[in-house]
Amino acid sequence: MFRKRRLGLQVTAPLMAVGFSVLVGSVIMLAIGANPLQAYAVLFGFSLGRIDSIASILFKATPLIFSGLAMVVSFRMGLFNIGVEGQYMVGAFAAALAGFGLKGLPAIIHIPIVMAAGMAGAMLWAALPIYLKIKRGVHEVISTIMMNYIAYSFLHWLLADVFLDRTQVLGQGGFGSPRVRTPELAASARMPTLHKLFAAVGIQLPHYIYVSYLLFIGIALAVVVHYIIWKTPFGYELRAVAQNGPAAAAAGINSERVMVKAFLLSAAIAGLAGLSDLMTFFGYYDIDFPRSYGFNGIAVALLGRNSAAGVIVGALLFGMLARGAEGVQVMTGVPAEVITILQSVMILSIVVAYEIITRYVRTQRKKEVGA
Amino acid sequence: MDAEMLASALRMSTPVLLAALAGLWSERSGVVNIGLEGMMIIGSFWGAYGSYAYGPFWGLLFGMVAGLLLAAIHAVATVKYKVDHVVSGVALNILALGLTRFLCIKIFNQATASEHTRAFATLNIPLLDHIGFLKPLVTKVSPVIILALVLVPLSSLVLNRTVFGLRLRSVGENPLAADTLGVNVFLMKYAGVLISGALAGLAGMFLSVEHTGMYVEGMTQGKGYIGLAAMIFGNWNPAGALGASLLFGFAEAISIRAVSSVIPYQFIKMIPYALTLAVLAGVVRRAVTPAADGVAYERGGE
Incomplete structure (x- = not known):
């Protein structure tokens, strides 16, 4: 009975939060003269009704599984690692170095090295904040945010002045300027996509979809994180x-x-x-490398109530919203930014929903005891 | 070091000072406000819009009200629903980013910048403006800079010398004792957070309308967080916040002049953030946080 009620609580609060966010989104869309029903129909229809959309959702969810799990570990520790944002970028850059710097390795060795480089780069960027926290009492929220800004500039310098790929050819007729990016990763450093796996069960994924084995690595990592938190000393x-x-x-x-x-x-x-984008989609680290996986990871962890399984669900939901937003923007003219608004409202309303439900359960219990 | 340099430092330190005062008002009532950055963002956008559409005075009003409204969400979430203060602040920062981008597309037909705005007429400080070497510092001063400087002693006065200020501080130090003495704990916290939001909105408005002449996405560049650092460095006192903000202003003014071929400009851009880390590493141990800062207060203490 008690367990059942707790499970109910775990499910009701996220649903309340999603519902409330959808409501806020509707008000915003009405305010700009758009039809929210139509927009939501497009959002769901476009993101769930096509096989390429499903695969795209999995691709978009992959980085969020990692950043969400990173937040879960820090939240469970009682620390607030807002620095995930800067850490994954430095990590992706370090991984890129290992990806284009090493040559002639078989993929089975090269890929793990690239991933280890990503982890090492991110850990390096987290070392100073945790040192300052323990030795000098500096709150990790401000120090990691500062490290994020320092990372943006530092990576910009590394890209523009040190590791710029100077072999790029200019655009047609010699116009334009080369992209500010690193050289391309060696073929042995590219993470295989799931095309062959899907083809084996009879589904042909379009070539513009990049969902890769990192998805499975993320899911496996969720199991490991759960095990570490609950089953180890x-x-x-x-x-x-x-x-x-x-x-x-x-x-x-x-x-x-x-x-x-x-x-x-x-x-x-x-x-x-950052490795999902680096090792499949881009194949190099460039100045427009995707941002905000760190911040979305916070939302995903909160939505998943700091559980590893919840992170996967939250990441899939955010992947769906992101994919749906593309359809909404193209088909209804509502700017895709409406999704960013939905996501932030979700973070707030999820925590508020838990508080409301906890209070409700508490008063119910008091009544039961009283009777 | 000349008066022109000082004037530049003063301009650079103004948004940090306003953000520091904003943080101070909130934290003195016991609410941590990481959402300052978002309130600045939204203040910079609405300030620019108000000034673009109706003139600078309305820009100032729009900016402050926008910051205040975002702060109202923070107040309800943290005070009424006891949401973790940092979680709420982070959510508001993301909300501010998405909302301004959305509004910018709808109002200015582009995602990342507004039209040019009208700034306040600048002022010359009477008497002082006749002293030759001071000229760059005391002529053509933005009225918002003067307002920010006036807000320093004013905040001190209200916090330390009025009943309202005493109550607000008591709520940040020991809410239970304050409650026992009949102070409305929740009302005081709401007041602190709302004042904080209005000041952060003003800081954003200064950036867009007075400093840059338009809203540009990402123009706050972490100044809300740097303001928090200045508040801590200033030991939660307005005068201390002013000193710390001037330090940050100087660093930025120097870094703008220091553009050279020797040091890549990306490293010069890091200076304010590295300085923030250094300052915090140096002072935090001796800083005295309001005792009940960041702690939810619940009647009956369940």
């Missing part, structure tokens, strides 16, 4: 420090060491978030 220490630092310290847990390990673990996972 480290996970126990992590939860203990987050819930009651002094008690954990009294029990002999070295909370500083646990914090450092958890923060670096969070960063390492973040370092994988």
Whole structure:
């Protein structure tokens, strides 16, 4: 009975939040004279009604699974790693270095090296904030945000001045300027896409879809993260420090060491978030490398109530919204930014919904006890 | 170091100062406001629109009200529903980004910039403007800069010398005691956060209308967060916030002049952020946070 009610709570709050966000979106669309019913019909029809859309959703969800899991680890630790944003970019750049710098390796060795480079780059970018947190008491929120801004400039410098691909040919007739990007990754560093796998079950994916094996790596990682948090001594220490630092310290847990390990673990996972774009879609790191996976990861983690399984559901939902937004913009003329608004309203309303439901359950229980 | 340099530093420090004062009002009432950045963004857009459509005075009003409305969401979420203050702030920053982009497309038919706006007529400081070497500093000053400077002693006065200020601070230090003494804890927190939003909106309006002459996406560049750092460096006091903001203003003014062939400009762009880290690393241990900062208050303490 109790378990059933808890499950109900886990499902009701996200539904309330999504419902409320849809409502806010409708008001905004009405305000600009668009028809919300039509827009939502397009959003769902376009994103769920076509096989290329489904594959595109999986592609768009992949980076968010990693950034969401990175947030879960930091939230469970009681830390707020807003730096996932900068960390995944530095990680993707480091991965690109390993991707075009090393040559002649078989893919089976090269791909893991590229992924390890991504994790290492992100961990490097997280080292200073966690050092400042523990040694100097600097709140990780401000320090990681500063590191995000420093990352934008630093990567810009690395791209424009140090690793610019100077072999690019100019546009037709020698016009235009070369893209500000790194050289291309070696073929052995490219993550295989799922075309062959889908073809094996009789589905031909269009060539412009890039969903890759990183999706499965993300799902496997979700299982690992769940296991680490709930089934290992480290996970126990992590939860203990987050819930009651002094008690954990009294029990002999070295909370500083646990914090450092958890923060670096969070960063390492973040370092994988940019790889889906790097190793499949682009094949190089360029100045317009996709941003905001870090911030969306926060939303996905909150939506998934800080559980690894919830992150996967949240990432798929965000992937669907992003794909649907493309259809909405093209077919109804409503700017795709309406989705960004929906997503941020979702973050707020999900936490509010939990508070409302928790209060409701509490009063119900009091009534039961009273009767 | 000449007066022109000082004038440039003063202009650069104004948005940081306003953001620091905004953060201070909120945190003194016990609510952490990471959403300052978003309130600045929305203030910079509505300030630009108000000024573009009706003139600078309306720009100022639009900017402040827009910041205040976003802050109202933060207040309801954190005070009434006890949402984690950082979570709410981060959500508002994302909301502000999406909303301004959306509005910019709808109002100005482009995603990332507004039309040119009208700024306030600049002022010359009487008497001082006759002293030759001070000229760049005291002539053609934006009235918003003067307003920001006036807000420093004014904030000090209200916080430290009025009943309202005392109550607001008591709520940030010990809400239970304040409640016991009959202070309306929730009302005081709402007041702190709303004032904070209006000031952050003003900071954004200064950036777009007074400093740049138009709204451009990403123009706040983390100044909301740097304002928070200035607030901490200034130990949650208006005068301290002014000092810290001037430090950041100087750093930016120097970095603009320091453009050289030796140091790549990307590293010069990092200076404000690196300075923020350095400043926080140096001072946080001796800073005194309001005791109940960031903590939800619940009557009956369940």
